Amino acid sequence: MNKTVSIADLKTDQKIAGEAFVLKEFETKQSRVGKSYYNLKLGDKTGDILGKVWTENLSNCERGLAIGDIISASGYIQEYAGKPQFIVESMKKLIDAAPEEFLPVTSRDRSRMKQDLEDEITKIKNPYLKKLLDAYWPNPDNRDKFTNFPAAEYVHHAYVGGLLEHTWEMLKLSKPFFEIYPGLDWNLFFTGLFFHDIGKLEEYDIVGAAIVRTTPGKLVGHITQGIVLLHEMIEEIPDFPKSLRDKLFHLIISHQGSLEYGSPVVPMTLEALILSFVDTNSADMNQAIKHIEKGLHTGEEFTEYHKWLKRSFYQGDLINHSSDVD
Ligand SMILES: [Fe+2]
Ligand SMILES: [Fe+2]
Structure with a gap:
C-alpha cells in the first residue's frame, strides 16, 4: 500500500501515482452531451478532496467499487472554483489495506x-x-x-x-x-x-x-x-x-x-x-477548531467562510506563531 502523501498537503498540479485513499462518495453523472463521468470524494485521516473521473478514463477504473473501499488512485490535482480537485485517471481496490489507518480518530484519550x-x-x-x-x-x-x-x-x-x-x-x-x-x-x-x-x-x-x-x-x-x-x-x-x-x-x-x-x-x-x-x-x-486546523496550511490570515457557523475565523496569530516556532 502506497501512502506517501496526505490530502491536507496536496498542491495544485501535483501528480499522484498509485496513492491509497478511501472512497467516500461515488456517483455516475451524465455531461450535457450525454457522456458518463464519475463524481468522487476521496479521504484519508487528514481530510477529504473532491474528484472526477472523466469519460476517457472510466475504462482505467475497476468496476464494482463501493463507498468505504480503500483504493489506489493515480492522476493529478487541479484547482477548481478556488479549491483543489483530484482528476483521477485510474483507480482500483486495495485488498490488504487496514480501514483504521484511513479513518480520522479523536485526538483525546x-x-x-x-x-x-x-x-x-x-x-x-x-x-x-x-x-x-x-x-x-x-x-x-x-x-x-x-x-x-x-x-x-x-x-x-x-x-x-x-x-x-x-x-x-x-x-x-x-x-x-x-x-x-x-x-x-x-x-x-x-x-x-x-x-x-x-x-x-x-x-x-x-x-x-x-x-x-x-x-x-x-x-x-x-x-x-x-x-x-x-x-x-x-x-x-x-x-x-x-x-x-x-x-x-x-x-x-x-x-x-x-x-x-x-x-x-x-x-x-x-x-x-x-x-x-x-x-x-x-x-x-x-x-471552529477543525476548520482552523484545516485552514492553517493556506497561510491566509482568515479561514474560508464556514457555512454552518456563518463566519470566517481569524488564524493570523496561529500562522505567525507557527512560523516563530520554525
Ligand atoms: Fe449532541
Ligand atoms: Fe443531537
Whole structure:
C-alpha cells in the first residue's frame, strides 16, 4: 500500500501515482452531451478532496467499487472554483489495506474520557435512572459502539471516538452550571446528557473506512431513534415513574435547542436549557477548531467562510506563531 502523501498537503498540479485513499462518495453523472463521468470524494485521516473521473478514463477504473473501499488512485490535482480537485485517471481496490489507518480518530484519550463518564454513572443516586444507565453501559457491544462511533458524518466530531468526545466535553462544560445555580437535578441531567445522542449509533455506521449515514438514520433521525431506544429500555424497568420518563424524554427531544435545528420542542426545563447550551458549545467549538486546523496550511490570515457557523475565523496569530516556532 502506497501512502506517501496526505490530502491536507496536496498542491495544485501535483501528480499522484498509485496513492491509497478511501472512497467516500461515488456517483455516475451524465455531461450535457450525454457522456458518463464519475463524481468522487476521496479521504484519508487528514481530510477529504473532491474528484472526477472523466469519460476517457472510466475504462482505467475497476468496476464494482463501493463507498468505504480503500483504493489506489493515480492522476493529478487541479484547482477548481478556488479549491483543489483530484482528476483521477485510474483507480482500483486495495485488498490488504487496514480501514483504521484511513479513518480520522479523536485526538483525546478515549480511555480517560470513558473513565470520566463511568465515574459519573457510578455516582447516580436515583434508582430508576441508575437502572437505566446500568441496563445500557455494562453491555460490551454498547460500550464499544459508544466509545468508537462518530457524532456525525461531517458537521462536528465526525471521526472515530467523536460521540464519546462530544459527550465528555458536554459533561465538563456543564459542571459550572451546577456550581452556580442551586436546585438543579444532576441525576436527571446527567442521564439526559449521556443518552442525548444515543440515536446516532443507529444514524451512522462505519463501513469499510468511511463514516456513512444509514437508511434508518436518514428516515428516522437520531432524536426519534434515541427516544425509541430509551422507551424500550424504560419498559423493562418496573414502576419507572412516568413523570421522570417525560422529563428525560424532554431532555433528549429538546437538546438541539430550537425547531429550526431539528428539535420538535424547545427546552422548557432548566436542565434541558443547559443541555442545549453545552451541546451547542461542544459542537461549535469542535467545528471552529477543525476548520482552523484545516485552514492553517493556506497561510491566509482568515479561514474560508464556514457555512454552518456563518463566519470566517481569524488564524493570523496561529500562522505567525507557527512560523516563530520554525
Ligand atoms: Fe443531537
Ligand atoms: Fe449532541
